[in-house]
Amino acid sequence: xxxxxxxxxxxxxxxxxxxxxxxxxxxxxxxxxxxxxxxxxxxxxxxxxxxxxxxxxxxxxxxxxxxxxxxxxxxxxxxxxxxxxxxxxxxxxxxxxxxxxxxxxxxxxxxxxxxxxxxxxxxxxxxxxxxxxxxxxxxxxxxxxxxxxxxxxxxxxxxxxxxxxxxxxxxxxxxxxxxxxxxxxxxxxxxxxxxxxxxxxxxxxxxxxxxxxxxxxxxxxxxxxxxxxxxxxxxxxxxxxxxxxxxxxxxxxxxxxxxxxxxxxxxxxxxxxxxxxxxxxxxxxxxxxxxxxxxxxxxxxxxxxxxxxxxxxxxxxxxxxxxxxxxxxxxxxxxxxxxxxxxxxxxxxxxxxxxxxxxxxxxxxxxxxxxxxxxxxxxxxxxxxxxxxxxxxxxxxxxxxxxxxxxxxxxxxxxxxxxxxxxxxxxxxxxxxxxxxxxxxxxx
Numbered sequence: 001x002x003x004x005x006x007x008x009x010x011x012x013x014x015x016x017x018x019x020x021x022x023x024x025x026x027x028x029x030x031x032x033x034x035x036x037x038x039x040x041x042x043x044x045x046x047x048x049x050x051x052x053x054x055x056x057x058x059x060x061x062x063x064x065x066x067x068x069x070x071x072x073x074x075x076x077x078x079x080x081x082x083x084x085x086x087x088x089x090x091x092x093x094x095x096x097x098x099x100x101x102x103x104x105x106x107x108x109x110x111x112x113x114x115x116x117x118x119x120x121x122x123x124x125x126x127x128x129x130x131x132x133x134x135x136x137x138x139x140x141x142x143x144x145x146x147x148x149x150x151x152x153x154x155x156x157x158x159x160x161x162x163x164x165x166x167x168x169x170x171x172x173x174x175x176x177x178x179x180x181x182x183x184x185x186x187x188x189x190x191x192x193x194x195x196x197x198x199x200x201x202x203x204x205x206x207x208x209x210x211x212x213x214x215x216x217x218x219x220x221x222x223x224x225x226x227x228x229x230x231x232x233x234x235x236x237x238x239x240x241x242x243x244x245x246x247x248x249x250x251x252x253x254x255x256x257x258x259x260x261x262x263x264x265x266x267x268x269x270x271x272x273x274x275x276x277x278x279x280x281x282x283x284x285x286x287x288x289x290x291x292x293x294x295x296x297x298x299x300x301x302x303x304x305x306x307x308x309x310x311x312x313x314x315x316x317x318x319x320x321x322x323x324x325x326x327x328x329x330x331x332x333x334x335x336x337x338x339x340x341x342x343x344x345x346x347x348x349x350x351x352x353x354x355x356x357x358x359x360x361x362x363x364x365x366x367x368x369x370x371x372x373x374x375x376x377x378x379x380x381x382x383x384x385x386x387x388x389x390x391x392x393x394x395x396x397x398x399x400x401x402x403x404x405x406x407x408x409x410x411x412x413x414x415x416x417x418x419x420x421x422x423x424x425x426x427x428x429x430x431x432x433x434x435x436x437x438x439x440x441x442x443x444x
Contacts, residue, residue, distance in 0.1 A: 014048040015436070018058055019071035019394065021045060022413070023078060023384035024369040029318035033361040039413055044068070045076060047390045050162075050435035055384050069443045071394050074430055075420075077364070078382050079138025079391035080340040081371025084237070084277040084298035084329025086143040087128040087154060087167075088112050088121075093333040100243040100307050103334065109177050111333075112170075115145040116179070121153035129157050133440040135338040136393035136429040139371070139381055141237055141275050141298070141329075142167040143209055146180045148190045155198045162202065162435050164381060164389065166235050168209035169194055173220045176211075188223045195231050203435070207235035207275075212242075213250050213263045225268025235375075236269050240276035240297075243309040247281060261286040270295045273376050277329060278303075279317070280310040288322055296325035296374035299366070301346035303331035314347065314366075315356045327371030328363075340367045341424035348421070360417035390436035395420060399428040 021043035026036040044062050046053040056062065088111060095107040115121045132140060144150040144167055151169045158165040171187045172180060182190075191208060199206035208228045210216040216224070228236050241247055241260050250260050257263045261282070264270055272294040279286075279297040290297060299312050317324045328343050329335070337343065344363035351358035372382025380389050397416065398404040403423050410416045420428060431441030 013067070014046065014053070015067040015069070016047065016063060017045045017069050017071065017076060017392065017394075017433075018063070019043065019074050019076045021055065021076035021384055022364070022417075023055075024365050025383070027318075027323070027370065027373075028359070028361045028365050029315070030320055030323060033359060036365065037361055043076060045384060045392070047436040050390055050437070052384060052386055052388045052390050054386055071430065071444065073396070073398050075395040075397060076384065077393050077395055078368040078384055079393050079432065079434075080136045080367045081327055081375065081382060082132070082137045082140035082330050082340065083275055083296070083327035083371050083374050084300055085140050085332050085335070087125060087332075088115050088143070088145045088150060089333030090124055090128045090131070094336065095333065098307070099245065100309060101245055101249070103307060108333075109180060112145040113177065113179050115147045115150040118149045118153060121147070121150045122157065125153045125157040129161060129163065130440075131338045133161070133163070133432045133434070134429060135340060135426050136395075136432050137338065137340060138391035138393070138432065138434055139164045139375070139377065140166070141207060141235065141375060143211075143237065144169055146170045146172050146182060146187065148194060151194050151198070155201075155204050159202050159204060161439060162437070163439075164203040164205070164377070164391065166205040166207050166237075166375065168207035168235070168237065171208070171210045171220055171224055172215040173217050175215050182220070185223070187220065188227055191227060195234060199231065199234055205235060206231070207237045210238045210269070212239035212246070213260070214246070214253055218254075218267070221264070221267035221269065229268060234273070236271075236274040238264065238269070238276060240264070240279050241281045241286070242278040242304070243307070244281060259283055259286055261289050265289065265293070275374060277331065278309070278312065280304055280312045287317060287319070287324055290317075290324040291322040294325070296327065298327055298329035298331075298374070299347060300329040300331035300335060301350045302336045302343055303329075303334035305346060305350070306336055307334050311350050311353050313354055313356075314351060314358060314362075315354070325374040326366060327374035328366045337425070339425045341421050341428060343367070344421040360414055360421055363421055364417055390433060392433040393429060394431040394441065395424075395428050396430040399424070399430070403428070
């Protein structure tokens, strides 16, 4: 459940959490994974004014005068980061039996048409953010619909909860139902107004959001690029190389482009704070272009498996001579779970099918600091460190009888983390803190 205001008594006070804790200080794809992770067997995390004031080993002296919430048999972790998700698709999660392009026509577009109704948008936004927090996700890059009402509803609810979210109005001016299409220039004008109202308001951040290349004309893509450049600090999010049929369609629509990513690059839509969902079938040249431009990828394994889109190559993306910023995405509603633990588990299986080994340290990094780096927010979220925003999740090591039993046979921290991501789901989340305030779960 989402904590009510009566539980938010620590919003501005100095208080602390106690328990075992982990936080990444480096990228385990690029350095010794064990050296990348910091671990406190018994930590005291002091929070003041929504930020982490200090973190270190527990001592009674350090805790003197503080209200301390103790979480035994648990693990404190930075709040999870979801780099690609569609909140309007919450009502259609688990829709049966299609590949990407057919799935959009049969399920997605009809579901998104309902978001012209502000009451419907507000209702879904409440459910979506409640489920994110219950799963331990404190920051996400979120797609709304082509209706400005959907963006207003999302940001209003996020602002009420004080969550750090990135979101934007979907831009589409072709190849979609009439009721979802932008009028000529209208989508850009609406997006500009939304940026002015919401970007930087509290913890809210705006993303210019063309759905994907086929549903935006070349003119709209170029206008989106201009809009993004006109508003430094905003984001760009869209889809890239999710399925082979999609790639073939892009090739037909943009024959002048060298590859799919080049379509966006020509329109000025690559660079820092650009987040491309999927990237399942990228060429070496496209990986290099992501590295050169500072563009990020969102690995969405549950969605890719559910739609049969293919197997993303995480280790190819993170190759040491040209590493790409990379995070995990739930990609609801093609994705099948809000839980980052479930997403990590599926990412491991995708890596196995690619004949690579994604350890728990790699997976937890992608879900925390890696996601923050992909979003260029690693100076404020993704770590448990002084000065960072106190977005934290408490993982219950005894959440289920089986998990409790299995933990008794773990030899070290790495194995405990792997068991958490293999057997875990929302039940593992004992508490979620947003800017130091209990937002889901319970204290102690």
